[in-house]
Amino acid sequence: MAEHMEIERKYLVKMPDIGSLNVTRKRHIIQTYLTDGKGGSQRRVRKIEENGKVEYTYTEKIFLTRITRRENEYEINSDDYERLCRYPKKGLVPVEKTRYCFEYENQMFELDVYPYSDELAILELELKDSAQEIFFPEYIEVIEEVSEKIEYSNANLARAGKFPDMIGDNE
Numbered sequence: 001m002a003e004h005m006e007i008e009r010k011y012l013v014k015m016p017d018i019g020s021l022n023v024t025r026k027r028h029i030i031q032t033y034l035t036d037g038k039g040g041s042q043r044r045v046r047k048i049e050e051n052g053k054v055e056y057t058y059t060e061k062i063f064l065t066r067i068t069r070r071e072n073e074y075e076i077n078s079d080d081y082e083r084l085c086r087y088p089k090k091g092l093v094p095v096e097k098t099r100y101c102f103e104y105e106n107q108m109f110e111l112d113v114y115p116y117s118d119e120l121a122i123l124e125l126e127l128k129d130s131a132q133e134i135f136f137p138e139y140i141e142v143i144e145e146v147s148e149k150i151e152y153s154n155a156n157l158a159r160a161g162k163f164p165d166m167i168g169d170n171e
Helices: 078-084 154-160
Strands: 002-014 023-034 042-050 053-063 068-076 095-104 107-113 120-126 142-145
Touching (some): 023 154, 095 154
Antiparallel strands (some): 002 068, 002 142
């Protein structure tokens, strides 16, 4: 297991024209949260489909702040994935999203698009340090930074089945 420090900022954005992004990767992700690990670590598994290929990952995170965490992640096989999915964290549902990766000004952005919204998405960027300046493409309309807003975590978005600011039920 390769541990590394992750510094990440998240932004609520208006859905851009995907064609305007210089997409280098498109991945469909199903993310299942598992019961907490040792020391309260957040554990999850992912099934990732890209270009007809499927891979599975296991991740453990310890949050130091809302934007900084220690992360251990490694690839697992389909049997381990299926076995671990039998132990989901109570009250959470799997997260489904399509992730578009694109580069702008030497920054690798990840745009997460959820099946319940054609209007909003989450834009993420891993940083080298928390003070790093971020340059947004002119074709991305940032509504607000949501890095420290727990209601925009993947787990809470999946549970709600909608973005917090959306009006009405999604049934």
